[in-house]
Amino acid sequence: AQSVTQLDSQVPVFEEAPVELRCNYSSSVSVYLFWYVQYPNQGLQLLLKYLSGSTLVKGINGFEAEFNKSQTSFHLRKPSVHISDTAEYFCAVSDLSSGTYKYIFGTGTRLKVLA
Amino acid sequence: DTEVTQTPKHLVMGMTNKKSLKCEQHMGHRAMYWYKQKAKKPPELMFVYSYEKLSINESVPSRFSPECPNSSLLNLHLHALQPEDSALYLCASSPLAGTEAFFGQGTRLTVV
16 A cells, blocks of 8 residues: 655754755555645645656745655755744655545654744 | 635534534535544545545544535534544545645534
């Protein structure tokens, strides 16, 4: 069965510094990949998606991610973070080969931006 | 309109009550989902509707009963819940099952 690993449960970073949040998924022939952000007491907001095509995906709020099929990774990056980026970030995978098309979420990474 | 609207935002119910959560989207999406999220945990999938038919039920207890009256609406009927069912319940929709999902703000449910 498909699984998603976000190794870092918490990532502290200073304002205006770059950040990378890591996401690895178990091997599959065909997947869709997503990153979501969740602010306290709110729903999830889609940051970016990889369905096909270019492996470098740009999203909202200056975030980007790179799909690496050989390493089964989809790491999220931002060159310069702001205090307002403090939130929980979830990586999600939709395994097309399973036929069920259900999302599998990682355990989340709490990004804390320090002044 | 790119919103998924959930009502109510907060709900407190007793263990003998019957209540319903409602979800609406007008994006023409053909897949809709219910998720349960406990504090500091990722969302857990409960149900998936695709083209108004239930396609996935993740072994959810029968005290949770989903309903999809039409392509824009999704309900979750609650009956005889337990305190451990207290959580944030999230609705989402996507153009097709498995594609990018758009989430509502959730209903914060407390069972007393």
